[in-house]
Amino acid sequence: MSRERVISLSEVRTQCQKCSLYQLCMPMGLGDGDLNKLDKIIKRRRPVEKGEFLFRLDQDFSSLYAIRSGSLKTYTSQSDGQEQVIGMHLPGELIGLDAIGSQRHACSAVALETTSVCEIPFDHLETLSREIPGLQQHLFRLMSAEIQHDQCHMTVLARMPVENRLASFLIGLSERYKLRGYAANEFNLSMSRGDIANMLGMAMETISRLLGSFQDQGLIQVERKHIRILDPAGLQAIASNCRELPGKPADSSSSHSA
Amino acid sequence: MSRERVISLSEVRTQCQKCSLYQLCMPMGLGDGDLNKLDKIIKRRRPVEKGEFLFRLDQDFSSLYAIRSGSLKTYTSQSDGQEQVIGMHLPGELIGLDAIGSQRHACSAVALETTSVCEIPFDHLETLSREIPGLQQHLFRLMSAEIQHDQCHMTVLARMPVENRLASFLIGLSERYKLRGYAANEFNLSMSRGDIANMLGMAMETISRLLGSFQDQGLIQVERKHIRILDPAGLQAIASNCRELPGKPADSSSSHSA
DNA sequence: CTTTTCTTTTGATCCAGATCAAGACCTGGA
DNA sequence: TCCAGGTCTTGATCTGGATCAAAAGAAAAG
Numbered sequence: 001m002s003r004e005r006v007i008s009l010s011e012v013r014t015q016c017q018k019c020s021l022y023q024l025c026m027p028m029g030l031g032d033g034d035l036n037k038l039d040k041i042i043k044r045r046r047p048v049e050k051g052e053f054l055f056r057l058d059q060d061f062s063s064l065y066a067i068r069s070g071s072l073k074t075y076t077s078q079s080d081g082q083e084q085v086i087g088m089h090l091p092g093e094l095i096g097l098d099a100i101g102s103q104r105h106a107c108s109a110v111a112l113e114t115t116s117v118c119e120i121p122f123d124h125l126e127t128l129s130r131e132i133p134g135l136q137q138h139l140f141r142l143m144s145a146e147i148q149h150d151q152c153h154m155t156v157l158a159r160m161p162v163e164n165r166l167a168s169f170l171i172g173l174s175e176r177y178k179l180r181g182y183a184a185n186e187f188n189l190s191m192s193r194g195d196i197a198n199m200l201g202m203a204m205e206t207i208s209r210l211l212g213s214f215q216d217q218g219l220i221q222v223e224r225k226h227i228r229i230l231d232p233a234g235l236q237a238i239a240s241n242c243r244e245l246p247g248k249p250a251d252s253s254s255s256h257s258a
Numbered sequence: 259m260s261r262e263r264v265i266s267l268s269e270v271r272t273q274c275q276k277c278s279l280y281q282l283c284m285p286m287g288l289g290d291g292d293l294n295k296l297d298k299i300i301k302r303r304r305p306v307e308k309g310e311f312l313f314r315l316d317q318d319f320s321s322l323y324a325i326r327s328g329s330l331k332t333y334t335s336q337s338d339g340q341e342q343v344i345g346m347h348l349p350g351e352l353i354g355l356d357a358i359g360s361q362r363h364a365c366s367a368v369a370l371e372t373t374s375v376c377e378i379p380f381d382h383l384e385t386l387s388r389e390i391p392g393l394q395q396h397l398f399r400l401m402s403a404e405i406q407h408d409q410c411h412m413t414v415l416a417r418m419p420v421e422n423r424l425a426s427f428l429i430g431l432s433e434r435y436k437l438r439g440y441a442a443n444e445f446n447l448s449m450s451r452g453d454i455a456n457m458l459g460m461a462m463e464t465i466s467r468l469l470g471s472f473q474d475q476g477l478i479q480v481e482r483k484h485i486r487i488l489d490p491a492g493l494q495a496i497a498s499n500c501r502e503l504p505g506k507p508a509d510s511s512s513s514h515s516a
Numbered sequence: 517c518t519t520t521t522c523t524t525t526t527g528a529t530c531c532a533g534a535t536c537a538a539g540a541c542c543t544g545g546a
Numbered sequence: 547t548c549c550a551g552g553t554c555t556t557g558a559t560c561t562g563g564a565t566c567a568a569a570a571g572a573a574a575a576g
Contacts, residue, residue, distance in 0.1 A: 076413060079498050084413040098409060100402035106409065126395065130388055137384065143401040144358035150408035151356060151364065155334060155342040157415040158459030162533070193554065201416030203534055208555055224542085224554085240337050420563070451524065461564055466525055482524085482572080 041124040047116040054109040061099035063119045070115025071190045074107040085199035092180045112190040165200045167238035185229040292390050299382040305374040312367040319357035321377045328373025329448045332365040343457035350438045370448035423458045425496035443487040
């Protein structure tokens with residue numbers, strides 16, 4: 001399944017190790033042997049082109065996907081046909097966690113640009129995580145972090161006025177980019193204004209106006225999809241969201257969607 | 259820690275088994291031996307009285323809690339002091355999952371009435387779930403279900419007008435009560451109007467008005483905290499929320515908070 | 517039983533942000 | 547190079563639900 005062509009052991013061994021993101025999507029502190037095992041179950045697949053689906057709502061669940069490059073959005077379709085964007089996902093993040101329980105995808109994942117992912121068959125991962133304690137622990141923590149993140153997003157949606165929501169979104173994005181080694185204060189939005197608005201529970205026009213207003217206030221600089229954060233502290237102050245719990249010990253790595 | 263007094267083996271063995279809810283909070287299909295092991299790590303503790311905290315925001319995480327009877331609400335406090343109610347939790351549900359990642363509670367849990375819980379030290383549970391495959395799988399599924407539920411709630415908050423939110427909440431409650439063997443169409447709200455409003459991102463006055471209007475429409479009958487659903491289908495139609503994914507195979511048990 | 521306090525209901529007003537409308541700007545295809 | 551079909555911005559209006567205000571029930575306390 002995972003490895004058809006014949007390759008040297010050292011080549012196998014380095015697949016995950018050479019990925020600059022493996023500490024994010026997968027556990028820290030695994031020995032070479034463990035990493036090797038992990039590597040063996042991962043399927044690499046051709047990149048997903050912009051607009052293509054990685055998986056679709058209601059499809060049978062079999063794998064988690066770790067994003068290596070590019071980005072995707074996930075969304076559900078309401079019974080009335082309306083779409084609801086759930087999240088935007090960056091390199092180093094793991095998607096599909098919500099489908100484990102029902103064994104069926106609860107949302108669709110579509111690439112926002114050319115995106116490459118590692119496919120991780122979940123039954124193999126489950127087996128492996130029984131053998132590798134650190135892996136099991138990491139998975140629990142990842143899922144927990146996702147729960148915490150979603151609860152934070154619920155809070156944002158329930159209480160905050162639109163300004164705060166958008167600031168919160170931008171700060172969140174910035175932090176996630178930083179975590180993965182990209183520039184924290186300068187990045188490209190891969191989602192359209194419409195998608196961002198949808199995700200934050202507001203109208204596209206409002207996003208447009210707010211970006212303009214943030215720019216006028218000297219908080220950010222916008223040029224189409226390109227965002228530069230000029231005043232992170234000021235933006236943070238507007239966001240004033242669920243403070244990122246520093247997390248006590250170890251990882252604190254993960255954080256999902258926006 | 260968990261068992262100071264001397265008791266017979268058969269007594270130990272039945273603690274979880276005799277609990278009518280163990281299939282919900284803990285895995286189905288465990289043998290007696292496994293159930294016994296599980297039982298050994300669970301601490302019973304005196305009931306939490308109404309208004310008492312089970313745990314508080316920022317407190318160190320050590321255990322999950324399975325609710326045996328009663329109910330709790332969980333909520334976070336914003337930096338501005340505002341509370342945001344995250345969920346209401348019923349017997350058979352497991353709370354604390356959001357704290358695994360950061361090792362610190364991301365919300366406070368307070369009893370809405372006298373409530374008894376089983377405390378499950380998470381490090382023991384983690385160890386045990388390496389030994390018992392079914393347990394590990396169950397935990398993954400529970401956490402996944404929680405993620406899915408939270409995403410559903412995000413959708414409700416982001417898109418739906420107030421009518422739909424409340425209908426959705428009532429239907430959700432009804433389903434959860436049914437799942438645990440209580441009457442599906444007649445129950446008591448243990449949260450105040452204010453808490454419900456807060457959780458659904460609206461004003462208390464709106465809840466009040468909507469309950470009245472639902473009653474006028476003959477959908478429900480309200481008497482203070484007591485709710486009777488007269489027209490489940492009609493209410494469902496208004497809710498029109500993320501259809502409960504039937505889940506493919508096995509469990510489909512869990513579903514968390516409202 | 518009476519008083520105090522908390523919760524809920526009901527009514528009147530107001531406003532944040534949606535919706536509607538139209539124009540400007542990209543981007544890609546022929 | 548030009549055209550067609552997005553995507554984004556900007557302005558004007560409208561409205562769902564919040565907020566304000568006050569009364570009416572419950573429940574708890576004295």
